[in-house]
Amino acid sequence: MEITAKYNPVEVEDRLYTRWLDNGFFNSDPDEREPYTIVIPPPNVTGVLHMGHMLNNTIQDVLVRRARMLGKNACWVPGTDHASIATEAKVVAKLREQGINKEQLTRSEFLKYAWEWKEKHGGIILEQLKKLGASCDWRRTQFTMDEKLSDAVIDTFIYLYNKGLIYRGVRMVNWDPASKTAVSDEEVIHKDINSKLYYLSYPVIGENTSITIATTRPETIMADVAICINPNDERYGRMKGKKVFIPLINKEIPVIFDEYVSMDFGTGCLKVTPAHDVNDYALGIKYNLPVIDIIDNDGRLNEKAQILVGEDRFEARKKIIKMLDDAGLLVKTEEYKSSVGFSERTDAVIEPKLSMQWFLKMEEISKPALDYVLNGEIKLIPDKYKNTYKYWMENVRDWCISRQLWWGQRIPAWYLPDGNFIVAKTVDEAFNIAQKKYENITIDELRQDEDVVDTWFSSWLWPVSVFDPAVCGHPEIKGNADLNYYYPTNDLVTAPEILFFWVARMIIAGHEFRGKIPFSNVYLTGIVRDKQGRKMSKSLGNSPDPLKLIEQYGADGVRTGMLLCSSAGNDILYDNSQVEQGRNFCNKIWNAFRLVNSWNAEQIPQPDYAAKAIKWFNAQFNKTLKNIYDNFDKYRISEALMDAYRLFWDDFCAYYLEIIKPAYGSPVDKLTYAETLKIFESLLKILHPFMPFITEEIWLILNKDEKEDKTIMLTLQPKPYDFDAKIVDTFEQVKDIIMNVRTLRQNKNISPKQNLELFVKGNFDLSFAGILKKLANLSKVEKIETDIENASSFIAGTNEYYVPLGNKINIDEELEKLKKELEYIRGFLMVVNKKLNNDKFVNSAPVNVIESERKKQSDAESKIKILEDNIARLQANNL
RNA sequence: GGGAGCAUAGCUCAGCUGGUUCAGAGCAUCUGCCUUACAAGCAGAGGGUCCUUGGUUCGAAUCCAUGUGCUCCCACCA
Numbered sequence: 020m021e022i023t024a025k026y027n028p029v030e031v032e033d034r035l036y037t038r039w040l041d042n043g044f045f046n047s048d049p050d051e052r053e054p055y056t057i058v059i060p061p062p063n064v065t066g067v068l069h070m071g072h073m074l075n076n077t078i079q080d081v082l083v084r085r086a087r088m089l090g091k092n093a094c095w096v097p098g099t100d101h102a103s104i105a106t107e108a109k110v111v112a113k114l115r116e117q118g119i120n121k122e123q124l125t126r127s128e129f130l131k132y133a134w135e136w137k138e139k140h141g142g143i144i145l146e147q148l149k150k151l152g153a154s155c156d157w158r159r160t161q162f163t164m165d166e167k168l169s170d171a172v173i174d175t176f177i178y179l180y181n182k183g184l185i186y187r188g189v190r191m192v193n194w195d196p197a198s199k200t201a202v203s204d205e206e207v208i209h210k211d212i213n214s215k216l217y218y219l220s221y222p223v224i225g226e227n228t229s230i231t232i233a234t235t236r237p238e239t240i241m242a243d244v245a246i247c248i249n250p251n252d253e254r255y256g257r258m259k260g261k262k263v264f265i266p267l268i269n270k271e272i273p274v275i276f277d278e279y280v281s282m283d284f285g286t287g288c289l290k291v292t293p294a295h296d297v298n299d300y301a302l303g304i305k306y307n308l309p310v311i312d313i314i315d316n317d318g319r320l321n322e323k324a325q326i327l328v329g330e331d332r333f334e335a336r337k338k339i340i341k342m343l344d345d346a347g348l349l350v351k352t353e354e355y356k357s358s359v360g361f362s363e364r365t366d367a368v369i370e371p372k373l374s375m376q377w378f379l380k381m382e383e384i385s386k387p388a389l390d391y392v393l394n395g396e397i398k399l400i401p402d403k404y405k406n407t408y409k410y411w412m413e414n415v416r417d418w419c420i421s422r423q424l425w426w427g428q429r430i431p432a433w434y435l436p437d438g439n440f441i442v443a444k445t446v447d448e449a450f451n452i453a454q455k456k457y458e459n460i461t462i463d464e465l466r467q468d469e470d471v472v473d474t475w476f477s478s479w480l481w482p483v484s485v486f487d488p489a490v491c492g493h494p495e496i497k498g499n500a501d502l503n504y505y506y507p508t509n510d511l512v513t514a515p516e517i518l519f520f521w522v523a524r525m526i527i528a529g530h531e532f533r534g535k536i537p538f539s540n541v542y543l544t545g546i547v548r549d550k551q552g553r554k555m556s557k558s559l560g561n562s563p564d565p566l567k568l569i570e571q572y573g574a575d576g577v578r579t580g581m582l583l584c585s586s587a588g589n590d591i592l593y594d595n596s597q598v599e600q601g602r603n604f605c606n607k608i609w610n611a612f613r614l615v616n617s618w619n620a621e622q623i624p625q626p627d628y629a630a631k632a633i634k635w636f637n638a639q640f641n642k643t644l645k646n647i648y649d650n651f652d653k654y655r656i657s658e659a660l661m662d663a664y665r666l667f668w669d670d671f672c673a674y675y676l677e678i679i680k681p682a683y684g685s686p687v688d689k690l691t692y693a694e695t696l697k698i699f700e701s702l703l704k705i706l707h708p709f710m711p712f713i714t715e716e717i718w719l720i721l722n723k724d725e726k727e728d729k730t731i732m733l734t735l736q737p738k739p740y741d742f743d744a745k746i747v748d749t750f751e752q753v754k755d756i757i758m759n760v761r762t763l764r765q766n767k768n769i770s771p772k773q774n775l776e777l778f779v780k781g782n783f784d785l786s787f788a789g790i791l792k793k794l795a796n797l798s799k800v801e802k803i804e805t806d807i808e809n810a811s812s813f814i815a816g817t818n819e820y821y822v823p824l825g826n827k828i829n830i831d832e833e834l835e836k837l838k839k840e841l842e843y844i845r846g847f848l849m850v851v852n853k854k855l856n857n858d859k860f861v862n863s864a865p866v867n868v869i870e871s872e873r874k875k876q877s878d879a880e881s882k883i884k885i886l887e888d889n890i891a892r893l894q895a896n897n898l
Numbered sequence: 899g900g901g902a903g904c905a906u907a908g909c910u911c912a913g914c915u916g917g918u919u920c921a922g923a924g925c926a927u928c929u930g931c932c933u934u935a936c937a938a939g940c941a942g943a944g945g946g947u948c949c950u951u952g953g954u955u956c957g958a959a960u961c962c963a964u965g966u967g968c969u970c971c972c973a974c975c976a
Contacts, residue, residue: 025938209974216976234976247976284975296976358974406902407971414972515970550909552969583924584910590969592910600925603938610936617935658912661924676935683934758942765930765942772933859956860917868917868957875918 026609028573032712036149042728045154047094049504055086055093056508058482061163064099065106065140068147068565070547070555070593074585077578078544079512080153081656084708088736094505095154096485097145098161103427103474104364108198110136126425133426150566152574152711163477167488172428172477173444174492180442184380191297192419194372196318197365200423201376203473207360207369216355217340220348221246221263224271230263231350233285235357238335240265241324243272244308245291250276252287266348268325275306297371312373377421377430385415388526391536397526400542400654404515411519420473427471434466479524482508482537494532508538515543542654545590552592568598575710576602582660582709604664605713611672612717615699620692628789629691632678635750636698639670641742647705648739663705671702678790696721701737753787756820760795763822774798781819819885834893841886848879
């Protein structure tokens with residue numbers, strides 16, 4: 020195989036991914052090992068990969084690959100969600116392009132189109148995930164509308180209905196007039212909008228007066244059923260028992276009194292419109308007022324409005340204002356900022372609307388789900404979301420589970436001619452039940468509910484249904500082998516915005532049907548934003564195409580780039596430079612590999628410096644490895660990666676390899692070579708979860724004698740063991756000297772090629788001289804007990820090191836430098852002494868702190884001594 | 899309106915129960931290098947009143963309070 024000077028990810032990635040699939044390395048089946056399971060948050064079946072998916076799935080892949088390499092039976096279950104509103108909206112739009120209106124189609128005709136669309140576009144996103152390197156067990160791919168999963172949804176509905184938790188009722192729902200369906204509270208986005216507050220005059224019956232009310236929605240006055248005033252409002256005491264006319268249609272409505280109305284808003288008079296406002300609806304129930312619904316499903320006024328029939332609600336608003344103004348009933352208009360709800364999917368203004376819907380009672384079944392999180396059985400990462408979760412679960416409201424759509428699981432309720440209904444799995448079952456009550460009924464008379472269930476009513480079953488859909492709605496069933504092995508799953512990686520939509524409900528369902536939590540840890544990723552902090556979105560066009568990025572920088576590069584800047588729970592501000600950094604790192608790894616790969620190993624003695632370097636590196640490696648394990652335990656993935664990054668780049672490349680590197684063309688001794696390969700392999704293993712492709716590629720070349728079906732991903736991660744802390748410390752000293760010699764060269768303009776001498780005065784371990792010579796290009800490193808005679812330059816913090824520079828140094832300059840340092844240390848010592856002379860400090864500070872202060876004191880004192888000596892000597896030389 | 903979170907180098911962020919890991923990392927910047935693995939690189943350097951003001955303490959980036967500025971969540975007074 021040709022080993023190119025620059026790493027070429029495109030070729031490598033496709034080849035390796037195919038190989039992984041061919042060998043079934045991602046596949047998982049129950050066995051005696053400990054399972055590690057992640058279920059993917061199923062992306063929208065017709066969706067395309069965006070940056071959020073990239074981040075989210077990279078994190079999952081890192082966790083899965085790491086677990087696999089910790090010897091666990093790792094299983095990552097992929098799949099897609101049918102996403103009823105979103106997908107149906109897409110299909111409707113597509114059909115419209117073809118000149119087909121949804122209204123012209125029957126349900127089954129529409130569904131045929133929808134399935135065609137799904138077959139064509141469904142799963143694209145999963146193919147894209149493969150480009151990223153996702154190590155899912157693709158044999159297990161699920162779709163929320165597959166037959167078995169749909170059955171699970173229906174069974175769940177029936178189960179909960181029979182348990183008395185699902186009911187049908189008229190409620191004020193968030194109506195989306197564009198898609199003509201109810202949407203849940205969570206799908207409504209509130210925005211502050213500049214609107215107007217209109218003051219309208221309502222004539223009082225039997226008097227020649229009128230009262231003025233303020234409203235933002237004048238087009239709904241025809242649906243008014245009362246005027247409401249606060250009973251404590253003295254301005255309107257005279258209005259008791261009075262009636263008023265609705266302007267324009269002159270309908271009589273009563274004046275009622277309730278403390279709900281605030282006296283300081285508008286005029287203190289509120290028009291009550293139960294059909295079109297949630298609060299008014301509540302008032303209507305309290306005072307037994309009628310409900311007059313004047314707005315149709317598509318947002319147009321209906322005949323109950325009497326005027327402006329057929330007009331769109333916003334058009335009607337404009338017109339009625341003109342009409343009221345003409346009639347002299349518009350008192351005034353004020354600018355007003357109000358919060359308006361928009362549909363998340365269609366961006367239409369949400370209309371509060373009364374309609375018959377199906378609801379799931381949430382209060383009771385939410386309680387265990389709250390406890391799981393509060394008592395820590397389920398951990399939220401970061402845990403700041405615990406508060407939010409708690410608040411939401413304690414104030415949970417019933418879940419409107421019906422949607423007026425066709426794409427989804429149809430509600431299993433059959434209506435009888437008299438309006439009653441039967442909940443049953445099939446029409447035959449329903450018919451059987453019906454026959455017991457209705458003698459002459461025929462099966463044709465049963466009509467199934469037109470609605471489907473909310474998408475989340477299927478996704479909340481996901482961690483269970485992907486393994487064994489049959490247990491959904493059937494808690495009594497033990498479940499199949501998969502379920503019993505993989506469930507509960509371990510980690511869930513998802514976005515915080517669906518914490519309630521989805522996460523909370525999965526916990527509820529998991530408890531309800533399995534009596535167990537669905538997962539132990541919920542890692543909540545941040546939102547991917549652009550450099551200006553704006554959320555990446557299609558409409559802004561500020562999101563790069565992930566596939567192009569992968570092509571350009573390689574999957575490993577992209578993964579690394581994204582991970583490096585995504586500390587847990589924080590939003591990530593995406594910038595191409597991060598991905599560049601990832602790509603550069605790949606290249607660094609590749610080049611290190613090229614170097615090692617180019618060596619010839621021969622039976623020659625191992626140089627001492629190489630033996631030392633190996634010893635040091637192994638210690639350093641283990642030190643870092645401990646940090647990496649620790650960071651993974653805390654889900655600090657980007658920090659774990661940064662640890663590995665520095666270990667590889669700084670410690671391994673910049674020091675280790677530079678030390679042991681033989682002169683060009685010279686062989687390396689066998690011992691060092693073997694040790695280096697071992698080290699390299701360990702590094703690859705650590706990096707593999709983050710950068711699966713390049714690590715596998717190199718590993719395979721290094722292990723080319725291995726059998727065909729070998730892979731790095733099924734090897735075990737190195738385990739940290741106690742490291743030799745002393746050699747790590749000593750090496751820090753070595754590094755310090757090297758850096759100082761290099762700085763000296765830079766400052767004094769001495770070529771890196773020119774040999775220098777180094778004299779050491781303190782307790783430095785001279786056996787490291789070989790390393791110093793190699794990396795700092797020193798001709799000799801010696802220990803001296805007495806002062807050296809030549810004019811010297813001093814290096815390193817303690818100034819216990821001397822490099823003779825002959826007449827090359829400027830003694831005044833050196834003196835200046837030393838004096839400055841002396842001054843600083845003296846100041847430092849003063850501070851330390853002050854502390855130690857303070858009785859309160861000595862009495863109240865813990866022992867170890869005092870000890871460290873004492874050490875500081877003695878260190879500073881000896882440093883001062885050295886500096887003073889040096890200065891004296893220089894001054895003597897200067898004479 | 900209610901609640902939560904954040905503010906540390908030019909940028910993105912670490913900094914745990916106050917004290918030697920205490921002012922850190924990566925990137926970016928500047929300077930010098932085409933040194934036989936790597937210019938997607940090497941070597942070096944600079945850079946911060948830890949948002950303000952108070953308080954607690956022997957000691958505060960860290961704890962408390964206040965103010966300011968951002969971000970998010972929840973609610974929806976028409």
